[in-house]
Amino acid sequence: MLVAEKSSPHYTATRNPCKLCTPLGAALAFSGIEGALPLLHGSQGCATYIRRYLISHFKEPVDIASSNFSEQSAVFGGGDNLKQALANIRRQYDPALIGIATTCLSETIGEDVPGILREYAQQDGVGTLPPLVHVSTPSYQGTYREGFHAAVKALVTALAGAAAKKIRPLAQTINLLPGMLSPEDLRHLKAIVADFGLSAIMLPDYADRLDGAQWTEYRPIQPGGTPVAAIGQMGQAVATVQFGHVLALEPGAGQQLAQACGVPLASLGLPIGINATDAFLTALETISGRATPSAYRAERGRLVDAYVDGHKYVSQKRAIVFGEEDLVAGLAAFLAEIGLMPVLCATGGKSGRFREAIHTAAPDLAREDIRIEEGIDFKTVETLAAETEADILIGNSKGLHLARALQKPLVRVGFPIHDRFGGGRVRHIGYRGTLRLFDRIVNSLIAQRQNTSEVGYFYM
């Protein structure tokens, strides 16, 4: 049934935001490069707040430097601060790369960061510089999603030049642009690709750095990440695989590699659910020329089996899904698959591509009476939720108050997850990740019924 567009109640102020700021995304992406240090050009508070948020989620060290603007640099420019910061970071950390993201402050005063970096590189005694990769990330443009992909693109643009086209392609090597997945997802992805006999240059790769082991010796920068040299080889890969139907509609790193280096781009949805994971594995079959390994066939079988057995719990139920656009689109497709209707898909992002992305991910949803809202905050979601009669909420931990107001369970996925342990170890993707999500969703619905039952049944 086709339903006319509904308009949301209009508020000028943002009340309980459902998005994070742009430089956070860039800092996260830079944290996935081996030996790299992110540097925010602006007030120290931005680096502190962003570290605080990333660390609370991943429960790992996250070092982000700042150029520490003073009132004076806010007026006269922060070029000297940036140069000082670069010099001091190199001396303490000897980083393999420095990722420089701007903030609202440096953007508002119109800092010429590339110019400052050129001046710095030309200073006497500056020595052999690590790559200095700059990305523009004012928080008044876009959200953390845009910041993340802009940083990935800046890395590719700076390091994987057109020269790579002339070099012999790297056989059986693909580029993987996973988007903002969890370290656990990234580990799983690498394993899947390896099982197809492919090697992947995954950008970024914070699997180890943001979910690492105890140190046996002091490490100034946590080990792990995409090697800088590997980014330089991305132009030689046989293909690029990127996830995200919103990202697919944007000129990102994948397009950059296709245009500058001629690397074919496969743009897929996040591999959540059977259809999307099938599409991913099919793409890997095509690229590698190998059939899907039997272990994955078995996983798929178990997942379908669980869908069958769990159908009675989820079918016809209604969900509110919120968070970063591409994650919501991926989840919506999976939910549609299991008959749990994503009656309200919400994001604080405002890419203008959210609806299209959801409809691409799950064409069936275009015919359903669901609301898709972008540029929305939690208070507005709460207002809309009154008419959704939702049974369950799926999103990040900032949905807690919404869940409490609606008295419905919240299944925590994505970022941030600050009020549960193991945020970095949530697995969302592949057949295995989907199965885990499915179990969690089913069990949340069961627990809700059991907790509200007076009898206290042992069987649910």
Next chain:
Amino acid sequence: MTDPAKITDLKVCSLSHPDPEKIKQELIGKYPTKVARKRAKQIVVKRVEDEDKVPQIGANVRTVPGLIGQRGCCYAGCKGVVLGPTRDIVNITHGPIGCGFYSWLTRRNQTDADAGPDGANFMPYCFSTDMQDEEIIFGGEKKLKQAIREAYDNFKPKAIAVFATCPVGLIGDDIHSVCREMKAELGINVFGFSCEGYKGVSQSAGHHIANNGIFTHVIGTDDAVPEGKFKINLLGEYNIGGDAFEIERIFDACGFTLVSTFSGNSGIDDFARSHTADVNLVMCHRSINYVAEMMETKYGLPWIKVNFIGAEATAKSLRKMAAYFEDDALIARVEQVIAAELPAVETIRAQILPRTQGKRAMLFVGGARAHHYQELFKELGMSTVSAGYEFGHRDDYEGRKVLPDIKIDADSRNIEELQVQADPTQYEPRKTAAALQRLAAKGIKFAEYDGMMPAMTNGSLVIDDISQFETDLIIERFKPDIFCAGIKEKYSVQKHGIPLKQLHSYDYGGPYAGFKGAINFYKDIERMVNSRVWQYLKSPWQKNPELAATYAWQ
């Protein structure tokens, strides 16, 4: 049971204790000359030659770009710390989304929402003007006005506060004129804070701006004198983990009347009549001493420094408060309360002491906690080998006697110093000159704080605004038994195999203040310093390489 007096005399040095002077040289050796010179002033080995003299320390100076510190910004100190814990002011962040989002119920301030007459509690809400490109170019005042109206329509609050973020000052939005206009339009108190993130050297600048704003717009606006005897204000207690609830419980038991707390578990009406109290008690000197000073000048309330972190310190502070009022019944009642509370504390302490005694702690936190928590560690028989503040000033380290010697630099000059005078009608000195002298003779110090350094042992290492890099290094060298800081340091410290106790958020536990809080702290620290998790660090194949080899051959 161990005598507390003896605990304080415990030797700091154990055999593995490295030479702090050498560590200092190693710390600054990594920096270029100019930076090294600056850091050398901020890293001090405590030595006391004559009684009152502690070494001078560099503090409240701008962090060198590229040294990853733990400091927040001016906005964080203003909105997040001082005004965040007040339940019935609607706080609106004027700026792009990040700042509002990151300060949304992030600190662990608790509040009793039912304490106010209307049950208003806006702390769980995050209001932001969420500035976009358009406002950066054309100005955001219109959007701010609309946001204020919406906040009013939503909640009909008594007051709305507006907080400026970095771009606001730069694009020239005049939040104060917007606030005046909206105050007239809505008929409620609306006031703004120019706390752009780049101002000052740390969140400390934001505290000062918040103090000024509250003093200008709220304090003294309601002359109704609350009922009750022995009226006090508690300044610089933010009710992290319910600390203020425990302190309030003790105040009630003793018979004090708490007029207002700045700003844990507070409401705006309490601030409005806080000038009617008899004395101001200052807990966190750094964040709130400005209010104490200004209230003394304008209204005649003296202030004394107190500390409710540590059972002994709590008892001492309560006695000081009772002595101030010079009332025998009150003095007796306070003694009764202390006598009733201490046995439970001592029982637990005696059980735990054998498992904590002799262990070594480091504290790098805030502008008061790095000092106050040394008391609790002393009670556990633990020594503080190194400590420092994130945003303290020299007076917080060396005592207020150094105030006249502190040079005003460009960053401090930019923060307004309010010119305050005695109010023609509201000024009323609470104590006569003779009474003040009498109390001073009994050892009650007014408007005085001795700072952290006098309380520390000779040879301990004091580091202001410690960087992540320096943190890693001193941990490697000292291998303390526990490190106290915040979430940003927690996981890197724990990667070294050292437990980190969060003292900003209490690891989401607490309270740690007062008598019951001390018991909680003893138990929590005991668990952490005796955790057996570290024994798993080495895997069997690391312990026995030949075993691994055997498996590999098979």
